[in-house]
Amino acid sequence: MTTTITPPSGAAEQAPSEPPARRRHAVTRRRRGNGRFVAACLLPALALFALFMIWPTLSVFRMSLYTWSGFSPKMRFVGLDNFTKLIDDQQFLRAFQNTVALLVIVTVVTMGLGLSLAAIMTRQKLRGRNLYRFILYIPNVLSVVVIAAIFSAVFDQENGLINGTLRLLSLDGLQQVWLGDQGVVLWSVAIAMVWQALGYYMVIYMASMASIPEELYEASALDGAGAGRQFFTITLPLIWETLRTTLTFFVLSAVNLSFVLVRAMTGGGPDGASDVLLSYMYQQAYTNSSYGYGMAIGVVIFAFSFLVSLLVSRATRRQPLQY
Structure with missing residues (x-):
């Protein structure tokens, strides 16, 4: 008699497990x-x-080692001679100084005003706050060439807004040839740069400040902290990462912005007093037919921008705060 063992009811046959090697392969x-x-x-x-x-950047480095007019098929390799000439080029050194001066002045003023206005519009109950924000943001919507045309009219010696207002107030002694005086032309360009960028960064800082919990300000107010103390101990540390990012971005973009405004407003004049690195590079490469020399200036601009962004990043690095 044969006995058949039946598995328990409900028990399912289990398939053999997949080998580990096959699982790893899958x-x-x-x-x-x-x-x-x-x-x-x-x-x-x-x-x-x-x-x-990448390819255009490498081409700039390669062309900086040649003497070439930009039009002739003949190119002559000169090695580092173009960079040696830069050391003795007084106009290049002047353009470099102007670029550094604009970066420092415009960055400090724009970031300072942007933070201050953002704090005021975020923390203070101003009537018509949205209207002020809209008015301050308008310049960022306009083309840079349009802004250059506006400020060329504002700084016009005869019919400009500034000299006309001073004449109306009987302050003729304060009138200036704003775009024709070597002592004030760079300041005129700086004002245009600040006006163009201020609203954009103010809106960014307002958005960052709006995310800070109100409870932090209420607790600090109970401890006797005023508006200024709250700004430096609460607001500024909590938006530091935003400030750091915008600072690096602005420094790099200001190099390009200064070039467009200088070319459109002054053309680098008077007598090269408002030249910046990019405008001088453009003049050498495309006006004076010294393309290789202009590319050498481009290499300096590339190295300068990289170094400035690195220094800004290192100088502003700190442990981020959370709430």
Whole structure:
């Protein structure tokens, strides 16, 4: 008599577990597939970046080692002679000084006013606050060339707004040739740069300040802290990362902004008094037919911008605060 053992009711046969080697192979194959997909998505962007950023940058470095008019097929290798000439070029040194002066003045004024206005409009109950914000933000919407045209009219010697107002107030002695005087032309360009950028950074700081909990200010007020103390001990530390990012971005963008405003407002004059690095590079490369020399100035601008951004990043690095 044969006895058949029947498994308990409801028990299911369990398939043998998958070998570990096969599981590892499946995971590896899946990861490779994901990697190929990511690479396929990134490849077009990397190709465009290499074509329009890396290759032109390398070309600038290469052309800085040659003497070339920009039009002639003849190019002569001169090594570092173009950079040696820069050391003795007084106009280049003047343009470099103007660039540094504009960066320092415009950055300090723009960041300071932007933070102050943002704190006032965020913390104070102002009537028409949205209207003020809109008015201050308008310059950022306008083209830089339009802003240059506006300030060229404002600083006009005969019919400009400033000299006209001074004449109306019988303050003729304070009138200036704003864009024709070597002593004030750089300040005129700086005013235009501040006016163009102020509203944009004010709005960014307002958005960052609006995220700070109100309870922190209420607690500090109970402890006797005033508005100024609250700004430096609560507001500024909690938006520090935003300030650090915008500071680096502004310093780099100001180099380009100064070039456009100088070319449109003064053309680098009078007698090169308002020249900045980019305008002097443009003049040498495309006006004086010294393309190789202009590219050497471009290399200096690249190194200068990289160094400034690195210094700003290192100088403003600190442990972020959380709330």
